Amino acid sequence: MTVGVRTAAVAALEAIPGLVHGFEQRAGPSVLESREEARRRVAQALAPNGTLHLLAQVHGAAVRSAPWEGRPEGDAALATRPGLVVGVETADCLPILLVDPIGRRAAGVHAGWRGTAAGVAKAAVAALVSAGAGEGDLIAALGPCIGPCCYEVGEELRESFGQAGAAFFREGPRGRPHLDVRAANVRQLLDAGVAEGRIHHVPDCTSCRPDLYFSFRRDGAGTGRMINYVGWVGGC
Secondary structure, three states: OOOOOOEOOOOOOHHHOEEEEEEEEEOOOOOOOOOOHHHHHHHHHHOOOOOOEEOOOOOOOOOEEEEOOOOOOOOOEEEOOEEEEEEEOOOOOEEEEEOOOOOOOEEEEOOHHHHHOHHHHHHHHHHHHOOOOHHOOOEEHHHHHHHOOOOOOOOOOOHHHHHHHHEEEEOOOOOEEEEEEHHHHHHHHHOOOOOOHHHOOOOOOOOOOOOOOOOHHHHHHOOOEEEEEEEEEEOO
């Protein structure tokens, strides 16, 4: 189910009755909007379906369970009953939406390189399982993020991912490593028990598409954020 927000939707999630979700796209390069204005706009659009809950994201692996007041620190959010919509804000980091269609639970995950190295996706799966979900029932959708085409990083990042993370780096055209955050999180989800056939993608690179997405790497610290959200419609 989509709402009045411009989003990239995932067909596998669209097919689930009572689920509201979306990976937000910017309204256009000429649209100027503060982050607080964006939060209010998306919250108002979602209000008929549920209350939007956002986090103060800190690039870690802490998981919070809605509802809450304000914006607590964390990088993954759980909605365990209808009427709650959880969201994460991104501008190159990877947004992940996790859905338990049996128990009607969901989680939103903000996975930058630090959160990925800390295991935030795996932590979100574990939290859903602790709430009663089965790993094999979960559906994951990975949204737009900066791709390995554009994500040049320093050599020191290799240490954060350890020897097992070598497959997530490739050599870029300038001889510096490029990180594939998407691949690293897919590996986490598989290791956590999510079935490969239940992992879906909006594979756009945020840095490559200024017409659709904000990008911290491309535009700098003052750029906007996309709000990516998931939850169950109240009363369903």
